[in-house]
Amino acid sequence: MKSKYSIFSLVRNAMGYHQGWEQAWRSPEPKPEYDVIIIGGGGHGLATAYYLAKEHGITNVAVIEKGWIGGGNTGRNTTIIRSNYLWDESARLYDMSLKLYEGLSQDLNFNIMLSQRGVLNLAHNLHDLREISRRVNAIRLNGIDSEMLSTADVQAMVPILDCSKNARYPILGASLQKRGGVARHDGVAWGYARAADARGIDIIQKCEVTGIMRDGDTVTGVETSRGTIKAKKVAIVTAGHTSHVAAMAGLRLPIESFPLQAMVSEPIKPILDCVVMSGAVHAYISQSDRGEMVMGAGIDHFISYTQKSTLAVVEQQMAAVTKLIPILSRLRLMRQWAGIVDTCPDASPIVSKTPVEGLYVNGGWGTGGFKGTPGSGWVFAHTIAQDRPHALNAPFALERFTTGALIDEHGAAAVAH
Numbered sequence: 001m002k003s004k005y006s007i008f009s010l011v012r013n014a015m016g017y018h019q020g021w022e023q024a025w026r027s028p029e030p031k032p033e034y035d036v037i038i039i040g041g042g043g044h045g046l047a048t049a050y051y052l053a054k055e056h057g058i059t060n061v062a063v064i065e066k067g068w069i070g071g072g073n074t075g076r077n078t079t080i081i082r083s084n085y086l087w088d089e090s091a092r093l094y095d096m097s098l099k100l101y102e103g104l105s106q107d108l109n110f111n112i113m114l115s116q117r118g119v120l121n122l123a124h125n126l127h128d129l130r131e132i133s134r135r136v137n138a139i140r141l142n143g144i145d146s147e148m149l150s151t152a153d154v155q156a157m158v159p160i161l162d163c164s165k166n167a168r169y170p171i172l173g174a175s176l177q178k179r180g181g182v183a184r185h186d187g188v189a190w191g192y193a194r195a196a197d198a199r200g201i202d203i204i205q206k207c208e209v210t211g212i213m214r215d216g217d218t219v220t221g222v223e224t225s226r227g228t229i230k231a232k233k234v235a236i237v238t239a240g241h242t243s244h245v246a247a248m249a250g251l252r253l254p255i256e257s258f259p260l261q262a263m264v265s266e267p268i269k270p271i272l273d274c275v276v277m278s279g280a281v282h283a284y285i286s287q288s289d290r291g292e293m294v295m296g297a298g299i300d301h302f303i304s305y306t307q308k309s310t311l312a313v314v315e316q317q318m319a320a321v322t323k324l325i326p327i328l329s330r331l332r333l334m335r336q337w338a339g340i341v342d343t344c345p346d347a348s349p350i351v352s353k354t355p356v357e358g359l360y361v362n363g364g365w366g367t368g369g370f371k372g373t374p375g376s377g378w379v380f381a382h383t384i385a386q387d388r389p390h391a392l393n394a395p396f397a398l399e400r401f402t403t404g405a406l407i408d409e410h411g412a413a414a415v416a417h
């Protein structure tokens with residue numbers, strides 16, 4: 001069959017300043033009322049909308065986004081995907097998410113550029129080595145791929161790492177999850193948006209939720225910068241602003257918000273074909289398909305909503321990264337940015353019903369929610385549709401902060417918090 005996309009149409013489109021381009025999703029006016037309103041058009045909100053339609057046949061749904069879809073943490077993260085979490089509850093949720101990622105391009109008919117290039121976590125001392133091997137064993141007991149590498153294995157896999165005996169950060173070994181890797185973050189948001197729109201979901205951008213309406217203990221809708229919209233159910237999926245938006249409904253959440261910074265270098269030829277993380281030196285690095293070295297740090301040390309990047313983080317970050325991979329000292333940095341991440345006391349997310357009937361919350365994914373996007377959307381859609389959690393997200397309910405059944409994943413969050 002002859003393709004409608006010839007070289008001439010490519011040139012015409014390139015010169016045409018988007019005129020005549022097919023819209024990937026509609027831009028509808030808000031309706032007066034929906035069955036479900038999802039506040040937040042990041043990956044998690046869009047995935048929730050998609051699975052509400054696909055798995056539960058609920059399509060009278062609006063995703064309300066104050067800026068543009070994917071403009072929050074979804075478009076600011078460093079795209080690392082993995083499921084090497086310690087506890088059974090997390091292992092099940094994150095690995096289900098990874099499995100969804102593995103079929104996502106086909107499911108959405110949109111290339112999310114998943115690249116399972118492997119994720120390495122370095123051990124720099126005996127304590128790291130013991131901790132990492134304990135983790136590898138726990139992960140394997142959950143049926144998830146994970147293995148230990150020796151120093152020689154690490155050196156063979158990443159020749160540019162300084163694995164010498166007198167290195168500033170000696171490398172005694174590493175864990176490897178081969179199924180881990182990266183995916184195109186915008187692609188995930190766009191893919192879900194397109195597929196949700198095709199199933200009738202309204203995606204409403206440049207519309208800020210300014211209030212959540214209640215009648216006694218039941219939610220009734222939202223106030224927005226474009227007027228009041230009624231809804232039978234409202235879902236808060238506003239990473240970075242979860243506690244602030246929940247407070248609009250009178251809820252106080254155990255969440256603190258911090259900036260998390262990352263940066264990329266100028267593009268260079270391929271030199272690194274896996275993801276390298278080091279919890280001990282709070283640094284991680286991968287190479288994007290465009291050739292940029294993508295590097296990130298731990299969270300800033302203070303609570304803030306400023307979303308600013310700082311020189312101190314570049315200095316710390318580059319000091320660590322150039323000791324790990326000395327040849328990078330010749331590179332120029334190109335961009336640096338920050339996102340605001342919501343962290344819970346146990347470094348695990350909240351995917352839950354709330355004490356307000358018809359109000360649901362999905363947040364607190366901290367520094368690690370990109371990998372959770374498909375799984376989070378899937379279980380949250382189930383929770384909203386059935387008004388009860390799925391077995392996979394039941395342990396991540398708000399109640400754990402009163403029962404004490406915390407899921408401490410500080411070690412798995414590793415680099416970041």
Ligand code: FAD
Nearest residue numbers: 040042043044066072073074078080209239339369370371
């Ligand atoms: P977001 O994409 O932030 O979406 C929330 C949306 O809500 C935003 O678009 C926002 O504009 C909107 N919103 C907020 N308030 C309102 C309102 N009042 N009305 C309407 N809309 C509102 N995770 C990983 O797994 N791997 C990584 O490598 C990784 N690296 C990271 C690096 C950095 C620098 C950062 C900042 C984060 C990183 N993360 C990573 C974490 C990950 O990005 C997040 O956990 C995840 O993207 C959260 O997705 P989300 O859809 O919940 O949030």
Ligand code: PYC
Nearest residue numbers: 078080296367368416
């Ligand atoms: O969760 O893998 C992760 C991660 C890496 C960098 C920030 N978060």
